Amino acid sequence: MxxxxxxxxxxxxxxxxxxxxxxxxxxxxxxxxxxxxxxxxxxxxxxxxxxxxxxxxxxxxxxxxxxxxxxxxxxxxxxxxxxxxxxxxxxxxxxxxxxxxxxxxxxxxxxxxxxxxxxxxxxxxxxxxxxxxxxxxxxxxxxxxxxxxxxxxxxxxxxxGLRAYAQGKGTRTEILDDQHVRITRLIDGPRDLVWRAHTEPELMKKWLLGPDGWRMSECELEPVAGTSYRYAWEPVGDTEGEAFGFDGEILYAEPQRRLVNTEHMTGTDYPSTLNDLNLDEEDGATLITMYIEYPDAQTRDMVLATGMTDGMEASYARLEGVLASV
CATH class of the missing domain: 3.30.530.20 (START domain)
Known part of the structure; x- marks a missing residue:
């Protein structure tokens, strides 16, 4: 540092x-x-x-x-x-x-x-x-x-510079303190398209899937402060696992720059997190920075241990292919 x-x-x-x-x-x-x-x-x-x-x-x-x-x-x-x-x-x-x-x-x-x-x-x-x-x-x-x-x-x-800072390093997770984590990923594509891919349900269903073998079965989102959203996923074919989802509220939206929401696992009493998505563009590439606030270090470590970073990398790699066809 x-x-x-x-x-x-x-x-x-x-x-x-x-x-x-x-x-x-x-x-x-x-x-x-x-x-x-x-x-x-x-x-x-x-x-x-x-x-x-x-x-x-x-x-x-x-x-x-x-x-x-x-x-x-x-x-x-x-x-x-x-x-x-x-x-x-x-x-x-x-x-x-x-x-x-x-x-x-x-x-x-x-x-x-x-x-x-x-x-x-x-x-x-x-x-x-x-x-x-x-x-x-x-x-x-x-x-x-x-x-x-x-x-x-x-x-x-x-x-x-964003490319030198993040190019080829994939999805990176940094622990900032007991409650806060920063996740970064460089996407080869302009910020307006990356924003659309995070806020338009039809585009989100093409890439926000985690590992192969899953599909996004529900995606209800309007990037407007004060509105509620819901996502759900389910396994496809022989993939093992149970359907799950997240719900929450949009707290702040600044088009093409920032989206803040709460995130709660649907149907559980797990505490919510606060997710703060920021987009920065430079030289035709967009750096996605996600700040996540957990209620405590125990919850933070439990979530990170699920392989969240690997799942996000699979989704982001898929996103670059989707953007190339938009």
Whole structure:
């Protein structure tokens, strides 16, 4: 993981994050100063950022929002205070309302980003300066350390490029913590088709099957927040196994970018998971990233032990063939 150190200093009223990257310093600089790249990692998993404006000049401002899995939005703004091209910049970071106006009830802070070359690539040192011990304690208590660490640890795949990051590696499952898992798979095809394949029942029935020998017997889905869905599968021919299904609710839908839903095994008292599907396109390929939130580590391990990753890989391999014929 890129983040190597996070230090909160109550006496100096600072929080300093250090991260090392196997990429040139100029490449890291570009990722932090181009909004379409920045928003691909600035929000932690489950809370992606969208920059609605970005005036990268001294005195200019940037406006952004982060969207929770339930569709709740929180807003922030940067005022650019200092810029030393390719090496450092400083901002006044503030909570904001939906119109970009500062929320004065919440603490503002000065943040600096310093990027320097190393023998292995580049090092980022980001320091946040607080106005009081209370402000530092408040933001650390809100999960600033964990959120910043998880956000920065997403930067590797942006720097490397989606194809280099994921090409030929199949479906990968990473355990993020006791409750969260990240699954990634690169699909050779544009994002609009990958979105359709995840939201149009007739296309879903062609690929979302897991191992060979199964068919999707039911698929009721409308990608609209607040609606219910249901999937069911059954074995075909001599395949062993019993029919099963999942049901749940669509919590958030942003066409061609993000779909969030609960997932519960139909007819059981098993707890539901929260599934957060994200799609990123680059150079004609789409990276599927699925964040899954489990109620606890025991449930997480039980589900992973079923061979879920292998089943997803069989489906994704099938998906590429389906997209080639659409």
């Amino acid at each position: 890129p983040v190597t150190d996070v230090v909160a200093d109550a006496e100096a009223l600072t929080l300093t994050l250090t991260a090392d990257f196997a990429a040139p310093a100029e490449r890291v600089w570009n990722a932090f100063t181009e909004p379409r790249q920045l928003e691909r990692f600035w929000g932690p998993p489950g809370y992606p950022a969208t920059f609605t404006s970005f005036d990268f000049t001294v005195g200019g401002t940037a406006q952004y929002k982060m969207t929770s899995p339930q569709g709740e939005e929180s807003f922030g703004s940067w005022e650019f205070l200092e810029i030393a091209p390719t090496s450092s910049f400083a901002v006044l970071d503030q909570f904001a309302d939906a119109d970009g106006n500062p929320v004065t009830e919440m603490p503002a802070s000065r943040m600096t980003f310093a990027i320097a070359s190393t023998a292995e690539g580049a090092r980022l040192v980001s320091t946040t300066y607080f106005t009081s011990a209370e402000a530092l304690e408040q933001l650390v208590g809100m999960g600033m350390v964990e959120g910043a660490t998880m956000a920065m640890n997403q930067l590797d795949r942006v720097l490397e």
